Amino acid sequence: MSDVALDPAVLTDPRAHASGEVYEVWRWMRRHAPVHWHSSGTYPGFWSVTRYEDVRQVYKDPASFSSTRGVMLRPTALGTDPAGGVTLALSDPPRHGAMRSLVADLFTGRSARELERQVRATARTLVRTAVQSGGCDFVHDVAARLTMSVLGRLLGVPKQDCEDLLGWMSQSFEAGRPLATHPEFMGFLAELMDECAQDPGDDMVSRLVTGTLDGRRLSPAEVLLNCENIIGAAENSGLSLAGGVLAFARRPDQWALLVRNREHLPNAVNEILRWTSSATHSMRTATTEVTLGGRTVAAGERVVLWLPSANRDEEAFTDPDEFRVTRRPNRHLSFGAGPHACIGGALARVQSTALLSELLDTGRWFEPIGPAEPVRSVVVGGPAHLPVRVTAFPSDGDAHGVRPTRTS
Template identity: 65%
Template sequence: MTVDAIADDAVADPARLTDPAAHAGDEMYALWRWMRRNAPVHWHEPGEYPGFWSVTRYADVRRVYLDHTTFSSARGVMLRPTTAGADPGSGLTLALTDPPRHTGIRALVSDVFAGRQVRTFERNIRRTARALLDTARERQSCDFVHDVAAHLTVVVIGTLLGIPESDHDDVLRWTNEAFTAGRSLATHHELMRYVVELIDRSVAAPGDDVVGRLVSGTVDGAPLSDVEILFNCENIIGAAENSGLSIAAGMLAFAEHPAQWALLARHPDQVPSAVNEVLRWTSSATHSLRTATAPMSLGDRVIAPGDRVVLWLPSANRDEETFVAPDEFRVTRRPNRHLSFGAGAHGCIGAALARIQHAVFLSELLDAGLRVEPAGPVVSVASIVVRGPARLPVRVVPAGSAPGD
């Protein structure tokens, strides 16, 4: 269904933004486009969720991201039902603090996301991708989300947190259980118990990984508390899960646009551009929240101190004022200043690693002369937090084969 095919009365209902089922498809793009034109900064009355402003235009979303003084992350970065109360990680984690404390925590782990560690990351992803593709070719079909993307994700988690390869299957099972049940990772007792044990081992012998940096480092001259370390680890695992979802959504995009895969196969030097377009197109993080600390005009509305401001990233990444033909998937798109990783002080610390993860997998698929084609109905995630396929049955086949061969 195209954006224009949806009736106006279905489009002009901003209340649908908080309906998870409405996000399991493409209809939200029509609503976001309507809002960009008619209600780019829109107030939602309190109900299931606290009252909040929806921000849908690229320029406004970027402005909020860049002004961390006026738009704070410390009180939460995701919409939570009123009954859930405040985010328990508020003020404790990299995502849920503001500078200068955010800057101090970020400095502890930034080296893990760069330099020598990146080479280790790339080597592990490439080895895993080759093995997964070999297995997928041998089978008639597979669920790309669970059989491929999830395995790539656990390699990312293991590289970042120093999880031994022998424990990857357990971590994969626990994160899949939490994802399938729609639960926070922090509520999965076995996973959290394992992370606590990982932290305890690192206290005794800190490694050159995120956990080692968190347990041995200091911010403002003091070590992080055990709770801070645990919540930061949980946040990083969750972010890696989101990257895996983006890879799966990218494969779906190429399966639905075979001409773009053929173009990329002819011009593999365009992989970096293709990765950026996948990130823009999929926008796997659906929204980000900030809380105003001072009066601020945004568009023609006045934001009051204490107001929640929700940034809808898929909308910003399809803004006609910023992107030419935004509803077209173009692997050679330039410029492509998408906001999938945010911007400013809270720009995603793992952005470079996520791009490498995408690029390595695409390159391995291209080098092997393969492509992915649908092999059954796609089931989308029903969530206001993340977007992408929950199930993606595919076949991995030679690039030159006819569909269905």
């Protein structure tokens, strides 16, 4: 590990995230500046937190580190997040717990397992389509559509409308703008909310429009922002899947190991989540003066938790820069921890398990056939585009001459 000082300022540069430069910076910071102050500029001033235990401390203490002032870095020019104190993600206990209870059983392991058959059928169709087409963009043609199959069921979107929702999601993602700013999506969701209010089903929109919080119904704006929040979080699952395809392409020996030892599948899913860490950060605001990593954080100061750094902390993981499907235990923080642990974690695992299971059952895998185009963002990481074809996996584990390599 280099002792040459590196510049933490690059953490707010999307180009540094796209190139992977941030990983070397995070390594240096974990050793030399694990809790580092960034002066205000494009973003308000904030503390960077890079070590696993410090990140976990913040997650576990919502009384000292609040979510209501935003959970992601937001340019100063945009002002405060309008979802503050309104959505599940941007609220603190006890409101957070009360809001979570409205929809929690839709995200439980049992509900996720009930959804597994539908997701698996979708995965089968997507793999077959990719084979027939001779190739596809994995991010848009596989990951996004698999995510849509989960979202459609979760939100109660009629099957015939899922293609429209997928298109609006893709347009917003490419433009780097919130889905709530898309006029067609807004109109569609307003109609869906009206329909669910009149004839509620067992879905998230119905739960939100008919449930009560503090003795009152949620406003249309509250329902909209919560739905947008869930959709945004679901996009991370697609990015994680795409990053997993790249990880296996660079380490075909790990896919061969999984083919020979199917019992490692749950571990492999967890390792993809740790390795990719598609949500690059989470933010909190200190409610009181607190000591973190030997530094004094004042009340009102923002604290940014860099999840890819925590998930590659040498103090928390053995050989953290190795992609290993046998890694266990694997207490990664990709879904956070504490009261705000991601409510959709079980669904994300179902999605990954369904796709990997389909590939294992059919003896196929996704082979990249061109360079991956990385997302340029400080919020999410992974491939924005990934051209692939579906091939039969070589029995010797040496995928088309690509030998196993160590990557970081």
